[in-house]
Every structure is written in C-alpha cells, then in structure tokens.
Amino acid sequence: MPVLAESTTDFSKTEINAALTAEQKRHLLRDMIRIREFETGAFEQYQKKKMGGFLHLYIGQEAVAVGSVSLMGDNDHVITAYRDHGHALAVGMGMDECMAELFGKRTGCSKGKGGSMHFFAPDKNYWGGHGIVGGQTPLGLGLAFGLKYKGLKGCSMCFLGDGAVNQGAYHESLNLAGLWDLPVIYVIENNGYSMGTSQKRSSAFNTCLAERAAGYGIIWDVVRNGSDLYEVREVVGRAVERAHAESRPTVLEIATYRYEGHSVADAKHNKQTLQEGYRTKDEIEHYRKNFDPIGNFSEKLIQEGVTTEDEIKEIRKAAVAETRASVTFADQSAFPTAEDLLTDVYSEVDHNTLAGRTGRHFFND
Amino acid sequence: MRTITYRQALNEAFDEEIQRDPNVFLIGEEVAEYDGAYKVTQGLWKKHGDKRVVDSPISESGFIGMAVGASMLGLRPVCELMFWSFYTVAWDQIANNAGMVRYMSGGLINCPIVIRGPANGGTNVGATHSHTPENIMATIPGLKVVCPATARDAKGLMKTAIRDNDPVMFMENTMLYGLEGEVPDPADGDFTIPLGVADLKREGVDVSLIAHGRSVLIALEAAEILSAEHGIECDVLDLRSIRPLDEEAILETVAKTSRVVLVDENKPFCGVSAQIAALIQEKAFDDLDAPVQRVCSIDAPAIYSPPVEKEQLPTARRVIDKVLSII
Ligand SMILES: Cc1ncc(C[n+]2csc(CCOP(=O)(O)OP(=O)(O)O)c2C)c(N)n1
Ligand SMILES: [Mg+2]
Numbered sequence: 001m002p003v004l005a006e007s008t009t010d011f012s013k014t015e016i017n018a019a020l021t022a023e024q025k026r027h028l029l030r031d032m033i034r035i036r037e038f039e040t041g042a043f044e045q046y047q048k049k050k051m052g053g054f055l056h057l058y059i060g061q062e063a064v065a066v067g068s069v070s071l072m073g074d075n076d077h078v079i080t081a082y083r084d085h086g087h088a089l090a091v092g093m094g095m096d097e098c099m100a101e102l103f104g105k106r107t108g109c110s111k112g113k114g115g116s117m118h119f120f121a122p123d124k125n126y127w128g129g130h131g132i133v134g135g136q137t138p139l140g141l142g143l144a145f146g147l148k149y150k151g152l153k154g155c156s157m158c159f160l161g162d163g164a165v166n167q168g169a170y171h172e173s174l175n176l177a178g179l180w181d182l183p184v185i186y187v188i189e190n191n192g193y194s195m196g197t198s199q200k201r202s203s204a205f206n207t208c209l210a211e212r213a214a215g216y217g218i219i220w221d222v223v224r225n226g227s228d229l230y231e232v233r234e235v236v237g238r239a240v241e242r243a244h245a246e247s248r249p250t251v252l253e254i255a256t257y258r259y260e261g262h263s264v265a266d267a268k269h270n271k272q273t274l275q276e277g278y279r280t281k282d283e284i285e286h287y288r289k290n291f292d293p294i295g296n297f298s299e300k301l302i303q304e305g306v307t308t309e310d311e312i313k314e315i316r317k318a319a320v321a322e323t324r325a326s327v328t329f330a331d332q333s334a335f336p337t338a339e340d341l342l343t344d345v346y347s348e349v350d351h352n353t354l355a356g357r358t359g360r361h362f363f364n365d
Numbered sequence: 366m367r368t369i370t371y372r373q374a375l376n377e378a379f380d381e382e383i384q385r386d387p388n389v390f391l392i393g394e395e396v397a398e399y400d401g402a403y404k405v406t407q408g409l410w411k412k413h414g415d416k417r418v419v420d421s422p423i424s425e426s427g428f429i430g431m432a433v434g435a436s437m438l439g440l441r442p443v444c445e446l447m448f449w450s451f452y453t454v455a456w457d458q459i460a461n462n463a464g465m466v467r468y469m470s471g472g473l474i475n476c477p478i479v480i481r482g483p484a485n486g487g488t489n490v491g492a493t494h495s496h497t498p499e500n501i502m503a504t505i506p507g508l509k510v511v512c513p514a515t516a517r518d519a520k521g522l523m524k525t526a527i528r529d530n531d532p533v534m535f536m537e538n539t540m541l542y543g544l545e546g547e548v549p550d551p552a553d554g555d556f557t558i559p560l561g562v563a564d565l566k567r568e569g570v571d572v573s574l575i576a577h578g579r580s581v582l583i584a585l586e587a588a589e590i591l592s593a594e595h596g597i598e599c600d601v602l603d604l605r606s607i608r609p610l611d612e613e614a615i616l617e618t619v620a621k622t623s624r625v626v627l628v629d630e631n632k633p634f635c636g637v638s639a640q641i642a643a644l645i646q647e648k649a650f651d652d653l654d655a656p657v658q659r660v661c662s663i664d665a666p667a668i669y670s671p672p673v674e675k676e677q678l679p680t681a682r683r684v685i686d687k688v689l690s691i692i
Pocket of ligand 2: 161162163189190191192193194195
C-alpha cells in the first residue's frame with residue numbers, strides 16, 4: 001500500500017516538468033496557495049456559522065488537483081467527489097462564486113442550491129462535485145465515452161477516494177472502461193482514510209488499490225509522493241498521453257494526506273473531543289511537517305531560483321486578500337428565495353417551452 | 366420516569382437486543398470503532414466486540430445484500446445506512462431481495478432484517494443527502510416501514526423491528542437524535558411497541574393533524590399555537606409506522622373532528638400523505654366537513670441554502686395557515 005514517501009527520483013527533470021517555464025511554475029505554486037487560503041478562510045466562516053451542512057477540506061492534498069489539472073487541454077474533463085473545492089479552484093473557478101455557494105447565496109456557482117459538495121463549472125470542463133461516494137465514477141466514464149463518440153482527442157480525469165474504490169459502480173465502470181477502451185483516468189486520492197476507517201480496514205487488495213485494475217486489463221500506476229507536484233504531473237501526464245494517443249484507460253493511485261477531519265463537523269473539530277481516535281496527533285504532524293505540498297514545492301522553486309521567500313509571501317498575501325474579498329462578496333450577496341426552489345428542476349419548464357407548458361410538473365398547492 | 370435522548374433510546378434497544386438474542390448483530394459504515402457517524406451505536410463495539418458490531422467498507426449494496434442473505438439463515442442483521450439517502454446504492458438488494466424473497470419462495474424463506482439510519486432534510490447537506498424515502502419503501506409489499514418521532518417510540522419500535530420476521534425499514538432523524546424524552550427504565554421490564562399502532566399525541570376536537578417522524582413535532586407546535594391564539598383544538602395523531610398502518614386510528618380521529626390536515630416531510634407526489642388522503646376519502650368521505658389538506662415539503666430537490674431549506678420543509682406556520690383555511 002503506497003504511503004507518502006520521499007521519492008529517490010528527481011521528477012523536476014522529467015520532460016513534462018522540464019518544459020515548464022518559471023512563470024508556469026510560480027503559477028502552479030500560486031494555485032495551491034490559493035486553495036489553501038480559500039479553505040482556511042471558508043473554515044473560519046463555517047465556525048462563524050455563515051454556512052451549514054458539510055465542509056470537507058482538501059488541505060494537504062493540493063498538489064494532486066493542481067498537478068493533474070495543469071495537464072488539461074481543451075478536450076480534457078474533470079469530475080470528483082464531495083471534497084471538491086481544490087479541483088474547482090484549480091480548473092479556474094473564482095473564489096467569489098465558490099465562497100458564495102458555501103454561504104448558500106444566489107451568486108454561488110450553483111445558485112446556493114448545491115452547497116460545498118456540489119460545485120460545478122461545465123464551461124471549464126468541470127463536472128462536479130458529487131455527494132454519493134463512488135457516484136461520480138460512471139459519470140467520469142460517460143465523459144470519456146462522449147469524447148470517443150464525438151471523435152475528440154481528450155480524456156476524463158475522474159477523482160475518487162480510497163474508500164470509494166469499494167463501491168460497485170466503480171467496478172462496473174472499470175470493466176466498461178477496459179472493455180470499450182475509453183479514455184478515462186481514475187485518480188484514486190489515497191489519503192489513508194475513509195472517514196474514521198483506515199485503508200487496511202476497508203479494502204482487500206494485493207499490493208495497492210490501483211492494482212485491482214489489472215484484473216480488468218487496465219494499466220495502472222502509483223504516485224508515491226502525492227505532495228510532490230512534479231511527481232503528480234509526471235505520472236498523470238503519462239496517463240493523459242495514453243488516453244489521447246491510444247484512447248485507453250488508466251487507474252492511478254496517489255498517496256496523499258488530509259490534515260483536517262473528514263468534514264469540519266467531525267470529531268477533530270469538535271471542542272469536546274478534539275481527538276479523532278482513528279489517528280494520532282503525531283501522525284498528522286509528521287505529514288504536515290514532511291509532506292506539505294506547498295512547503296515542498298516552495299522549497300524546490302526557491303532552490304531552482306524560480307522564486308524567493310519574499311515572492312511567496314506576496315503570493316500568500318494576495319491569496320488571503322482574495323479570500324477576504326470573496327467572503328465580503330458572499331456576505332453581501334442575497335439568498336435565493338422560496339420561488340427559486342422551483343427553478344432548475346425541469347429545463348422545459350424553465351424555458352417555458354410547449355413541453356414545459358404541457359401537463360402538470362409540480363405538485364404544490 | 367427517566368429521560369434520555371432519542372439517540373440513547375436507540376442505543377439501549379440495540380444493547381438489549383444484542384444481549385437477548387445471539388443472532389442479532391449491527392453492521393454499517395463507521396458503526397463500530399468510530400461509534401457511528403451520529404454516535405447512535407456509541408460504546409456498543411467496545412462492549413460487544415467485532416462479531417456483534419461490524420464496520421463495513423463503503424459498499425451498501427454489498428453489505429446490505431449480504432445481510433439479507435445472512436437473515437435467510439436466521440441471523441438478525443441490523444444494518445445502518447449512514448444516511449437513508451444512500452438506499453439508492455443498495456436499492457436492488459432492498460426491493461428485489463429483502464422485499465421479495467419470501468414471496469418468490471412461496472413463503473419458504475424469511476428475511477428478518479432491519480435497515481436503519483437517519484432520513485430527513487433540514488441539515489443543509491444538499492439534495493443527495495436529504496431524501497425521505499419512507500413512501501418509496503412503503504410502495505414495496507413485503508417491506509415494513511417505521512418512523513418514530515420520540516425517544517420512547519424509537520426504543521419500543523426498534524426492539525419490535527429487530528424481533529419481527531420481516532424486513533423493517535426504520536427511519537430515524539438527525540434532528541431528533543439529541544432530543545430528550547421519557548423512556549421506561551429497563552429495570553421495569555422489557556419495553557416494546559407493536560408496529561401498526563398509531564399514537565394520539567395530543568387530543569382536540571376541531572381538526573385532526575396526522576403526521577409521522579419529525580413532522581409530528583411540527584404538528585404539535587402548530588397545535589399549541591392554534592390552541593393559544595385561535596382557540597382551535599387539534600388531535601395530533603402520530604402514525605409511528607407507515608406500513609403496517611393504523612387505519613382504525615386514522616378513521617377514528619377523522620370521525621371525531623371531520624377536518625384533516627396531513628403533515629408530511631415527503632414531497633407531495635405519492636408522499637405518505639397522498640396514501641392517507643386516498644384512504645380517508647375512500648373510507649370516511651361522509652365524515653368530512655372540508656377537503657383533506659396536506660402540508661408537504663416543497664416539490665423540488667432539497668436545496669442547500671440554509672434559510673431556504675427551512676422554508677422547503679413543513680413549518681408550523683404553514684400547518685396553521687392550512688388549518689385556518691378549512692375551519
Ligand atoms: C454511498 C455513500 N455512502 C456513504 C457516504 C458517507 N461518506 C461520505 S464520505 C465517506 C468516506 C469516503 O472516503 P474516501 O473515499 O476515502 O474519500 P475522502 O473522504 O478520504 O476524500 C463516507 C463514508 C456517502 N456520501 N455515500
Ligand atoms: Mg480517503
């Protein structure tokens with residue numbers, strides 16, 4: 001089972017990473033910092049009761065979304081589960097619309113209808129944001145099917161957790177992907193836990209979760225250090241290439257770690273307990289200290305002479321300011337109204353077409 | 366009488382049934398070592414161990430189907446869905462296997478399982494997590510459906526559900542888990558409540574409010590205000606179990622008041638209240654002085670936005686308005 005470990009390879013030198021300009025590298029760092037600051041800000045607002053329900057933070061896993069998304073071309077698509085803020089910002093969604101969604105406001109990306117788990121931006125090839133564990137895995141397959149059907153050279157990156165791999169829908173999807181050579185990349189973000197259950201208590205496997213793909217004749221690979229953005233790009237890059245060139249699926253497993261509780265409503269954030277039980281404080285500290293994707297990449301870029309400590313401070317400051325502005329935006333935006341409940345249910349009704357005017361669609365008084 | 370929470374009441378029911386019958390075991394995601402996502406099974410794994418309280422991977426179709434199979438051999442699995450909303454993933458196992466194995470085998474096979482967990486809106490977790498599928502479960506002959514509103518009912522009905530030889534779909538509510546109520550002391554003997562018996566939770570003469578689950582509390586709140594501000598006295602009938610349904614109790618209250626408002630967190634289309642309304646018009650048409658009215662959730666997927674979600678669910682305000690419209 002892959003646990004986060006320093007790699008012996010220097011992935012900064014591989015072709016795909018060597019091709020990055022200094023500006024592009026600073027941009028990747030900036031993307032990760034923006035995600036971190038956005039979520040830190042969102043958590044503060046959660047504690048101030050500006051939002052309800054769940055808030056699943058991605059803090060600690062930023063290199064996975066940013067590294068993968070950085071490889072996307074025009075016909076590449078992304079879909080993920082409920083831990084979706086990182087992917088959303090990585091594909092280019094704005095902080096304003098994301099924060100407003102968390103606040104349940106009309107200006108939110110889903111008009112306040114979806115909440116934290118359901119961010120979408122089809123115009124950015126981002127298909128959500130899905131609350132049912134494993135539910136996105138056939139949809140990811142469908143994006144790949146659609147690409148192939150239309151004759152487009154692209155791929156679908158479908159992210160899922162180490163707990164989600166045990167849903168039947170995922171296994172059915174793997175079979176279809178292998179059978180029909182669909183250009184889907186399943187990216188298992190293995191952060192070691194599904195809620196309070198460690199991977200070894202939830203999954204039967206031989207050497208790792210990705211290896212299950214072999215049974216379906218699908219190529220698989222592993223990222224040992226998911227906090228190394230370069231390694232993520234290298235391994236995901238090969239899968240994207242395979243999808244584009246050969247229209248073949250890949251299953252990847254990326255070792256990563258979440259610093260916060262499963263959701264901020266959970267034990268770690270509960271003042272009475274402050275203890276999760278299923279993992280130790282030392283374990284969390286170990287990963288924070290040694291496998292912080294932002295610290296890790298900052299160090300590398302400084303060594304490469306691409307950036308400086310001062311410049312990174314500026315990037316962070318800007319991300320904090322952007323987050324604050326998004327909080328103000330969300331705060332000042334209006335809530336949806338009760339009338340808004342009945343829009344976005346049926347397209348035909350919203351557009352007042354003949355079909356929408358024929359027969360009764362809603363059954364309120 | 367002593368007071369405990371709805372959560373503790375359920376916990377007690379499991380604890381007692383696990384001790385009473387070696388075939389009873391709990392299974393679900395995070396029910397054992399983590400004490401349950403909503404702490405309903407707190408302490409039970411520590412007390413009863415791995416065999417009786419089992420953590421499952423996130424494979425609802427797999428573990429619920431497995432429980433159905435195990436129940437055919439006489440085990441009595443109590444399966445937790447972390448949210449009832451996730452029934453969709455296991456629906457084939459519930460509808461076709463749990464619901465029909467007895468019939469398809471000409472009565473040769475029993476399926477004594479309980480599937481339980483919270484089924485409610487109101488906590489801003491979005492449409493995928495806010496389903497209230499008691500109506501959907503009740504459309505399958507072969508399944509039983511229970512929706513307790515109070516700690517006392519939760520305990521008494523759960524113990525009965527576990528002992529029942531048929532599959533019982535037991536719907537709890539995250540907004541009720543922390544509410545306290547009087548529950549008989551175990552020292553005073555085994556306490557159970559039969560399925561199919563409604564409970565009149567408030568007596569009045571003018572209007573009947575009929576509800577199940579948390580909507581019972583909304584109905585009681587409305588009844589309080591109607592009495593204080595309008596001098597209108599309501600019967601509040603808590604159905605407690607949806608299938609079997611206490612038809613007699615429904616007809617009795619309708620005969621007494623002649624006016625009915627049904628309060629139901631289901632969406633209106635084929636919600637539980639639609640069935641009750643059909644029943645009343647078939648069997649008590651002549652008793653009625655006004656059309657049967659309903660207060661349901663607004664007919665759209667559950668919205669996230671916290672203040673609007675409140676409006677989407679039945680409120681005491683809406684119940685009061687309905688009552689005033691037929692009086
Ligand atoms: C079908 C279904 N079952 C259970 C849940 C409740 N649930 C939400 S997240 C989660 C854990 C998932 O863990 P993992 O796949 O490892 O993703 P991570 O949270 O670590 O990102 C569970 C059990 C759900 N949302 N959907
Ligand atoms: Mg995980």
